[in-house]
Amino acid sequence: MRRYRDHALKMDREDPLSHLRDNFYLQAHKIYLEGNSLGLLNKQAEARILESIQEWKDLGIDGWLSARSPWFWLAEKVGTKMAKLVGAKSGEVIATGGTTQNIHTLFSAFYRPDERRRKIVADILSFPSDLYAIKSIIKLKGGDPEKDLVLVQSKNEKHLAESDFIDHLADDVVIVWISPVLYQSGQLLDIADIAREAQSQGVLVGLDCSHSAGVVPHTLHENNIDFATWCGYKYLNGGPGSTGFLFVHEKHQDQEPGLQGWFGYKKRQQFAMHPSFDHEPGAAGWQTSTPNILSLAALDGSLDLLNEVGIEVIRKKSLLLTDFLMECVQNMLLPAHKDLKIVTPADSARRGGHVSLQHPAARLISLALNARGVVVDHRPPDVIRMAPSALYSSFQDVYNALEILKVIMDDGNLEQYDRGVKWVP
Numbered sequence: 537m538r539r540y541r542d543h544a545l546k547m548d549r550e551d552p553l554s555h556l557r558d559n560f561y562l563q564a565h566k567i568y569l570e571g572n573s574l575g576l577l578n579k580q581a582e583a584r585i586l587e588s589i590q591e592w593k594d595l596g597i598d599g600w601l602s603a604r605s606p607w608f609w610l611a612e613k614v615g616t617k618m619a620k621l622v623g624a625k626s627g628e629v630i631a632t633g634g635t636t637q638n639i640h641t642l643f644s645a646f647y648r649p650d651e652r653r654r655k656i657v658a659d660i661l662s663f664p665s666d667l668y669a670i671k672s673i674i675k676l677k678g679g680d681p682e683k684d685l686v687l688v689q690s691k692n693e694k695h696l697a698e699s700d701f702i703d704h705l706a707d708d709v710v711i712v713w714i715s716p717v718l719y720q721s722g723q724l725l726d727i728a729d730i731a732r733e734a735q736s737q738g739v740l741v742g743l744d745c746s747h748s749a750g751v752v753p754h755t756l757h758e759n760n761i762d763f764a765t766w767c768g769y770k771y772l773n774g775g776p777g778s779t780g781f782l783f784v785h786e787k788h789q790d791q792e793p794g795l796q797g798w799f800g801y802k803k804r805q806q807f808a809m810h811p812s813f814d815h816e817p818g819a820a821g822w823q824t825s826t827p828n829i830l831s832l833a834a835l836d837g838s839l840d841l842l843n844e845v846g847i848e849v850i851r852k853k854s855l856l857l858t859d860f861l862m863e864c865v866q867n868m869l870l871p872a873h874k875d876l877k878i879v880t881p882a883d884s885a886r887r888g889g890h891v892s893l894q895h896p897a898a899r900l901i902s903l904a905l906n907a908r909g910v911v912v913d914h915r916p917p918d919v920i921r922m923a924p925s926a927l928y929s930s931f932q933d934v935y936n937a938l939e940i941l942k943v944i945m946d947d948g949n950l951e952q953y954d955r956g957v958k959w960v961p
């Protein structure tokens with residue numbers, strides 16, 4: 537134990553990003569390991585929100601064109617900042633909607649089933665909302681989700697193999713939908729391999745990057761990914777219910793959006809108020825409604841911080857944190873607790889930004905951790921997720937959290953933490 541505590545101290549002393557912690561509002565007496573669910577507020581985001589409120593006070597409607605960052609172009613500006621973090625060109629990313637909403641928007645245009653091609657390949661471990669959206673789109677387009685949605689299965693309910701996606705590609709598939717990092721296990725998939733094979737078979741590739749954007753480098757443009765979306769409130773620290781992002785590859789810049797609205801209209805002619813729709817080329821044309829400026833302001837500030845650090849540096853520290861977390865679990869907990877397992881791959885090339893532990897009493901263990909100030913989450917039935925953030929977590933946070941977990945597990949009296957709130961399995 538002492539060895540790991542000393543190692544944490546040494547890693548913190550040598551951490552070139554340790555000063556960034558002061559930019560974040562960390563809760564007193566808590567260890568926050570939920571950066572993959574809701575990133576914490578940072579001072580850059582706060583300053584931009586406050587600035588926008590002041591501009592609203594001072595300028596009223598003139599803020600659309602006269603704010604320091606005119607609101608009319610803020611979604612595009614934030615999209616450009618985001619593009620750098622995911623290996624995209626600036627016109628390929630727009631800040632808009634939410635992830636589920638963006639899946640509807642993207643599939644409305646890219647899912648064009650015909651007699652020959654009508655299937656969508658996704659996987660059983662996808663975030664459920666993705667599957668709800670995809671099934672509803674199949675129905676809206678006159679299909680039957682039972683036949684038209686092919687779900688890649690998992691051999692162990694936690695992991696997937698790229699070859700399983702590739703094996704399902706065929707000339708009757710329209711789209712393959714993949715999450716580069718699986719929300720439950722934190723497994724990172726090799727998207728480039730699947731994308732190459734899909735493209736050779738004329739299958740479009742769509743991604744849900746919610747658990748990878750801002751923590752894992754992407755090469756969306758270079759990999760020829762057709763379209764993607766992700767949340768703004770996780771590793772991007774855009775705040776609760778933050779505006780999300782939508783990516784459409786440059787090769788589709790003339791593709792007419794399926795769901796159309798006036799904020800996707802040719803930007804410079806939007807206020808001509810023409811009755812028929814003519815979209816702005818690129819991702820901007822996929823907007824529909826007036827953007828939420830306060831939410832975009834938070835992202836505008838927060839993305840400055842991420843870009844200042846750079847995604848490669850973020851990834852490097854994130855892996856050091858999760859390596860250390862897994863090593864501590866391996867040595868401090870697993871020998872005495874045979875029911876506890878690490879489900880996140882040990883190989884760093886296969887790991888996203890969080891670590892998932894599996895235990896039959898995962899729900900109670902996560903309640904116990906929360907009761908003792910370690911903020912983690914439980915994903916039914918048996919997973920506890922821990923996500924140290926490269927921008928605001930320390931190695932001591934990780935060590936201290938695991939020391940608390942050890943006390944909880946060694947004590948074993950978990951029922952005392954049951955607050956009677958149960959998710960129905």
Ligand SMILES: Cc1ncc(COP(=O)(O)O)c(C=O)c1O
Nearest residue numbers: 634635636637663665719746767
């Ligand atoms: C992987 C993934 N996809 C989609 C969503 C849904 O996002 P939204 O509520 O923004 O639609 C989430 C939410 O946590 C998620 O983790």
